[in-house]
Structures are given as C-alpha cells and as structure tokens.
Amino acid sequence: MDPTNGRTLLTAGVDVGSSAIKVALMRHPDGAPAEVLALASERSTTSPRPATATRCRSGPATSTA
Amino acid sequence: MTTHASGALHLVPEARAALDVGALHARAIRMDERGKVLAHRMTSQCASGSGQFLENIARYLGVALADVGEVSLSARRSEPVSSICAVLAETDVINMVSRGITTAEILKGIHHSIAGKLVRLVRSVGAQGVVLVTGGLAKDVGLVERLEALINEGDEVGAAPPLRVVTHPDAMFAGALGAARLGAYRHRQLARSGRLPVADTAA
Numbered sequence: 454m455d456p457t458n459g460r461t462l463l464t465a466g467v468d469v470g471s472s473a474i475k476v477a478l479m480r481h482p483d484g485a486p487a488e489v490l491a492l493a494s495e496r497s498t499t500s501p502r503p504a505t506a507t508r509c510r511s512g513p514a515t516s517t518a
Numbered sequence: 519m520t521t522h523a524s525g526a527l528h529l530v531p532e533a534r535a536a537l538d539v540g541a542l543h544a545r546a547i548r549m550d551e552r553g554k555v556l557a558h559r560m561t562s563q564c565a566s567g568s569g570q571f572l573e574n575i576a577r578y579l580g581v582a583l584a585d586v587g588e589v590s591l592s593a594r595r596s597e598p599v600s601s602i603c604a605v606l607a608e609t610d611v612i613n614m615v616s617r618g619i620t621t622a623e624i625l626k627g628i629h630h631s632i633a634g635k636l637v638r639l640v641r642s643v644g645a646q647g648v649v650l651v652t653g654g655l656a657k658d659v660g661l662v663e664r665l666e667a668l669i670n671e672g673d674e675v676g677a678a679p680p681l682r683v684v685t686h687p688d689a690m691f692a693g694a695l696g697a698a699r700l701g702a703y704r705h706r707q708l709a710r711s712g713r714l715p716v717a718d719t720a721a
Contacts, residue, residue, distance in 0.1 A: 462705055466521065466697030472541035472570065473654060477525075477694035481702040487528070492691045 459483050463490075472497045519558045523549035525696030526650045529686040535645035536692065537636060537665075537683075539655035541569040544636055548643040553696075557643040561635065569655045571604045575611055575628055579621050590629050590660025593622035599631045607631065625660060633664035640669070640681070648682050656689035 461482045468475040478491040526536035527549070536547045545560040561568070576586050597619050600606040607628070614624050640649055649669070655661050662685055670680045688695070708714045 462702045464698040464701035464705070466525075466694040466699070466701060468521070468691070468693030468697060470540050470654070470693070471543075473690075475691050475694040477691050477698045479695070479698040479702070481699075487699060487702065489688075489695065492688060492694070494690065 519545070519547050519555050520553070521693050521696030521700060522652060523547050523555050523696065524553040524699045525692030525694065526652060527551075527553045528695050528699060529652075529688060529692060530648060530650045530684055532648050533650040533684070534647040535640060535643065535649040535681075537640055537649055537651050537653075538692065539569060539636065539651065539653040539661070541573070541654060543568060544639060544653070546636075546639045546643045546645065548645050559639060559642050561639060568604075569653070571607070572628060572632065572655070572658070572661075575608065576625075578608075578611065579615070579624065581621060581625070586625055587657070587659035587661065587663075589622050590625040590658075591663060593620065593626035595623055596626035596630045597623045599624070599627040626664075629658075629660045629664040630668075633661060633668050636665060637668045637671075645681060646679060648684055650689065650692070651683060651685045652689045652692035654690050656685045 461480055464479050464481065466477045466479070468477075473494050473496045475494045476492070477489060479487050480490055481487045522536050522538050522545075526533045526547075531551075534549060534551070536549070538545050538547070543561050545558060547555055548557040549555050572586065573583055576583050581589055597614055599610050611624055611628070614627075651662055651665065662683065665683045669683050705714070
C-alpha cells in the first residue's frame with residue numbers, strides 16, 4: 454500500500470553552485486502534474502554586487518513526471 | 519547530472535540534452551525522455567569556458583554582466599580570441615582594447631570562443647535533437663546566439679538531424695527543479711516500499 458496515495462507532496466530543491474545558490478519549491482499533487490510554487494536565487498557574497506531574485510507563482514507548470 | 523537532466527525535462531519536455539554553463543564549469547548531459555542520464559561530460563579545469571571568465575572580462579571592459587549579451591549582439595563582427603587558455607584570452611582582450619577594437623566586437627569574439635568549446639562538449643556526449651542551455655549563462659543572449667550559429671556548423675546536409683539550441687526563462691533553476699522533482703519521486707518510492715519513517719506515513 455502506498456501511504457502517499459491521494460496526498461500532495463511539497464518538496465524543495467537546492468542547487469549550490471559556485472557563484473549562486475538556487476532554490477525551487479514544488480508541489481506534487483498525487484496523479485497530477487507538478488507545480489512550481491517559488492524560485493529563488495542568491496549570488497555569492499564574493500561577487501561585487503550580490504543579487505537576490507525571488508518570485509512566486511500561482512499558475513501550474515508543465516511536468517513530465 | 520541527474521537533477522539537471524530532470525530539471526531540463528521539466529522546463530522543456532522535448533529536450534534530450536542539457537548544457538549547463540555555470541560560473542566555473544560547463545557540462546553536457548544527454549538524457550532520454552524519462553530523464554535518465556545516458557552520457558555526460560564536463561569541461562576540463564581551464565576556465566575559458568566558464569561564466570567566471572566572462573564576468574572577469576566584462577568587469578575589465580566596464581560592462582555590467584546583465585548587458586553583456588545585448589552588447590555582444592550589437593557587434594557586426596567578432597574579434598578572434600584565444601580559445602585555448604583563459605590567461606591568454608585575457609591578454610588578448612587587453613591587447614584588443616589598446617588596438618581600439620570595440621567592446622561589442624571583443625565580447626562577440628569571447629562568446630564565439632566559449633560557444634565553440636561548448637559545442638564540442640555537446641557533441642562529445644552524442645547529443646541529438648533539442649539541447650536546453652541551463653545555468654547562469656543561459657541568460658546571456660549573446661552566448662546563446664553564438665551557440666545557435668555554431669551548433670550545426672560544418673555538418674553535411676542530411677548527415678544527421680540538426681541540433682536545436684533552446685533556452686528557458688527559468689533555465690538557471692534546472693538543477694534545483696530537478697532536485698525537487700527527484701525528492702518527490704524518491705519519497706513516493708520509499709512510501710511504496712514501506713520504508714518511510716512512521717511520522718511521514720501518518721495520514
């Protein structure tokens with residue numbers, strides 16, 4: 454039996470790069486395409502002008518999952 | 519590699535290769551339609567195929583990183599730059615400035631040089647079809663334009679299906695998106711096998 458049947462999962466992915474950290478927050482409804490809830494990035498503090506970009510979404514995203 | 523392949527497929531489902539161009543390294547990944555990595559390769563230690571190299575040159579030329587692509591696109595021709603070594607390329611740029619070569623032509627030359635390396639990297643993994651450019655340099659329209667120009671250069675007509683370079687507004691998040699997707703996949707996999715901690719399986 455799959456205890457996640459019918460449940461929506463929320464996951465966060467973190468990509469630690471050499472000059473920036475990128476984060477993605479996703480929602481995975483059971484049996485439906487995953488949605489991107491938010492994306493954020495922050496550049497390394499060694500950069501002359503650290504830049505941060507964040508945005509949230511409400512619309513669904515396509516998925517091949 | 520796996521996360522980038524998965525993230526690339528999330529952004530562009532028809533992509534069969536991802537070209538991740540980051541600050542220090544570039545890597546090419548060939549994957550199938552399910553995101554399974556079939557082949558991958560990274561650039562060597564030399565920095566001339568990296569975003570950091572481009573950032574250093576842009577700073578030297580006094581061009582904001584966000585403007586590099588547009589400035590490069592405005593050039594009518596590209597000034598040849600050493601594609602062998604980042605140190606030699608930086609020396610090239612200093613010489614070009616003293617010779618009065620325009621900033622746009624220098625940047626286009628650098629984009630041309632980096633794109634040449636990246637095209638060889640993509641071809642080395644046997645990429646076919648759509649190649650999604652990811653990583654921070656996916657936002658550099660000048661580099662993407664040079665990749666589009668070089669990706670099928672020298673091919674005999676009809677020899678193989680042409681490669682198509684594409685990008686996506688969220689391309690720099692491909693790795694993070696892939697990690698989030700794989701996290702959900704792994705969670706469901708553990709749940710099905712009954713190996714999730716009790717707290718996670720409570721209704």
